Amino acid sequence: MMKILKRSGLAAMLILLGTVTALAEPQSYSLKVDGLACPFCAFGIEKQLSKIDGVGDLKTDVKAGVVRLTMKDGSLLDKAEAKQAVDRAGFTLRGIEKVRKAPQQGGESQ
């Protein structure tokens, strides 16, 4: 009986630890932007998005018309703020997708 309790407790702790780790990981988003068609435009969009509180890394793919945005630890992206930022640059936010990390060996996907 004690063995079962110990194993259950250990399993619960591992699940909790995994959940906390997942929540603490920086959140990443993929923003589909309409109108983006040249390198100079990309800078204007990135600059407006970087003004949002909590925004960390920004990477633009001009060909795909996508800005990949990673928040700082513990921050979440406000979609309305993201839309306003893209509007302020003169472009249109078509959609936002939360980027899920690829499953790693021995790890878990988010």
Next chain:
Amino acid sequence: MISRLLICLALFSWASVARSAPITFNTALPVAQSEFVAREQLIVNQSGKDPSGLSRDRTTWAAISVLGYGVTSDLALFGVVPYVNRDLTLDMGNGPVNRHASGLGDMKIFGRYTIYKNNFSGGNFRVAPFAGIKLPTGDDNRSDGAGRLPAAVQPGSGSWDPFGGIVMTYQTLAFQIDAEASYQANSTAHGFAAGDVSRLDGSLQYRLWPRTLGSGVPGFLYGVMEANLIHQNRNRIGGVTDPNSGGTRLLLVPGLQYVTRRWIIETSLQIPLIQDLNGVALRNDYIARAGFRFNF
């Protein structure tokens, strides 16, 4: 004086400060809200084909500084500050005489508002009217040993000249097309009124490199081909029309432009294809341009 037309040609490249854009005129692409963009351009304007027999030869060097500010993503304000250096050589029968002046030219301020935009995947289309005024900030009363310099050599015009027009831009990842129609009404100063200027401009920018787009934000090398159709009315001196002024020109403008996230470098050569000018107005040889733009 046809020189006013040349001055206008040199200074009418004021607005294309943002994004890949035409080299000799404006664009409808946006300036992001609360952000600045800047442009510097060096222009050499050479005219030496003189049908008057006075062997006139005129060279204007101009350094044009432009600052653009996005009030909103649709409304942008621009300021244009030129510094000019003008030389005119002519022979009245007693050997060549040189007239020269340099200094701050006439500044321009104007606003541009996007009335239509369609952002789509991999491109956009915009239409934006603009309006502004050329201010008499340049000195227009310079003289030398031979007396008051002609208007063709003065750094400024002395007149307040409103202008306006409309520009449209269609941009994709592979190419960009811009077209513009504009008009500048020139007023009188010191008894001289340059003829009003009407323009139609077109530009094609085609991505030469990279041929195939990869991921990220690579620099784009554009081949540029532009055309400027410019008509200027005859000037008026002391209320009398000058028969040796005004006319119509068509210029073809090949160029190159390299565009990155933060800056653009570019160069072009305006070559006159047609110069249907009145009387013995001085013909233009070429206008060469080189410059850069910067995203703050």
